[in-house]
Amino acid sequence: MALKFPIFMDAQSTTPVDPRVLAAMIPYFTEKFGHPASRNHPFDWEAEGAVDSAREKIARLIGARDPKEVVFTSGGTESINLALKGVAEMYKEKGNHIVTTVIEQRAGLDVCKRLERQGFAVTYVPVQADGLVDVARIREAITDKTILISVMFANNEVGTIQDVAAIGKLAKEKGILFHTDATQAVGKIPVDVEAMGVDLLSCTAHLVYGPKGVGALYVRRKGPRVRLAPMMDGGGHERGMRSGTLPVPLIVGFGRAAELCMEGMVEEGKRLAALRDRLQDAILSKVEDAYLNGHPERRLPQNLNVSFAYVEGESVLMGVNKETALSSGSACTSATLEPSYVIAALGASTELAHSSIRFSLHRFTTQEEVDYVTQRMIEVIKRLRDMSPLYELAKEGVDIKSIQWKAE
Template identity: 55%
Template sequence: MPHRPIYLDHHATTPVDERVLDTMLPFFREQFGNPSSTVHAYGWEAEAAVKQARETLAATIHAEPEEILFTSGATEANNLAIKGVAEAYLAKGRHLLTVATEHSAVLDPCEYLEKLGFEVTRLPVQPDGLVDVVQLEKAIRPDTILVSVMAANNEIGVIQPLEAIGDICHQKGTLFHTDAAQAIAKLPLDVQAMNIDLLSMTAHKVYGPKGIGALYVRRRNPRVQLAAQLHGGGQERGLRSGTLYVPQIVGFAKAVELGLAKMAADTKRLEQLRDRLWHILQSAGGMHLNGHPTQRLANNLNISIEGVDGQALLLSIQSVVAVSSGSACSSTKIAPSHVLKALGHSDALAYASLRFGLGRFTTAEEIEQVGETVKGAIAALRSA
């Protein structure tokens, strides 16, 4: 096998943990039943596996199992939350509130709703990437039906003050949704303490399979109403029809279970590796750390580099390290990152950025190699 670069793009996706794969495999062949087939043993096996997975995910965020709806991923969960609330709460209002640095899976549904006559306020962020909660509170109106603020940013890793935002939303009688795709099993999440009404999550950011996610939907205080976006067999309380993908579901739960078991230790180790990488890169000079220096994901380092062409830098290091210059979902777009632009960066500085996403299997030796490689490439480009 040819040499493969060191993988530091774990915000885009993660490898499936072997223990997760082992948990999934029996449900492809031996226990292959449809959980909706409740009249024979094959269906009962599948139904029991789904029930256990639902309980695991619910416990992770301090929810009830019945409040977990399985989806194809966080993008579908975000769409169901945003469009589902918009359609269900038409009688209350047509105003939604979100943040300029959200993932496109939130911003694009909001843009779609604007075309249907809804009004969307996109709050700016402060230079460190954090939303101003005072400004957020002032922006909520009597006709505001939903506030959507992501838990942790997929590009700059900034962790938003969910508990403060949730308190404000509940005091104002507005529903609060958070996209927790980057946060699940990496940060403590408590939908009760944080007053979260809807929470989107996905498996493939936490060493689980692609193609499976979930949406938490609060059932009491308040009971959240949603309009279904997929119709059919009535699965998932009628809010998300479609045959449940049992192997993916059990894999999702196992991945989250493993992440929770080592969350504290992994956080400490990744912070040390991340800080070491930043220390090496800083010695090249002209470096800007994007996002809050401490209120960020332990595995995230996003930098902008003065005096280099971003595309040339990526090309010069791609044989050694796999990183990105922004969100994997928008990396094919020829435009500067909307997240970095929201921080106040010029186009040139936004283009000259790198996002390092460290992972469970990243080693100290790899960090040293990547740091020196990137530093050398910067020096070469500046002297060219």
């Protein structure tokens, strides 16, 4: 099949809506447009039924016992805000300490920063070189004032998958609530809030081939019953935790997207892991001084993150971006030219943190696309290095770190 450009390999930033998801959504814009919370007439009942059905599908995908535990929000960012701020406000008499990690997505880190300004104490647990957080470090960070542990399920840049079940077990043992930002994990790998001891879980539709603008927060109802202070006051929708008329077409889309993930996740994961390995093996074997970031095995199947020494990630993107959509650092920070804080947190040098490229494959990625991108990467990296005086010096055996840069 002829290649279609640009090739999209940035699926950890967002995904295209699956046509089957779009087809499910369309009637809810024009024909089935009732108000799901009004319950006055058949239009409303139909909308309410559609929301309930979507809620069930999402509950099933994450292993929730009761669909009522799924609270709809506008996306991952809002879910994380509601979880962290909602717990902080509700449980502040019990304690003022939160444990999280240094590699959370910006939504998690920024909420923690705000809570610190409001008098909460936050411990940011470091991660190992492979991106895994050592559960013993979380245990050490816990104090008698700790009310919440918040650790992301899988990282958005390097794809490393945390030992969520072990963290859930620790949280239960200590009687502390556990939130996980599972935005990147849900629909890609098995997620089970019951088996993993998760009390709060954030996810979003636009990373699972659903629409943008809708997400969910799982809020445990039993063992323990989690209570949250709402961020918005209003009609008391979503069990009082998130007021506002629900976006029925988006929710229907999210439900259908969840259903498709449920049906195809295992096969899709295998297919994408095989393509990802093909990309990884070709790049790492053909480009010298290229380093894999993150855990080699405990990683999302569609994720590959590589640092190419002696080249800037931004220059690589500029070299390929007419025909290939990739990402350097996290999508949310690539507007600024700061090195990736995630890669830096794994212990990489600033240079390597600046030179990371994330490839993320998706449901519609083909082998031809993978092979084309491989070839282009090899060419672009070679061209950039041929122009780089640093690379030339390094090849002559000069230790780049020993260079004394002349002050202005």
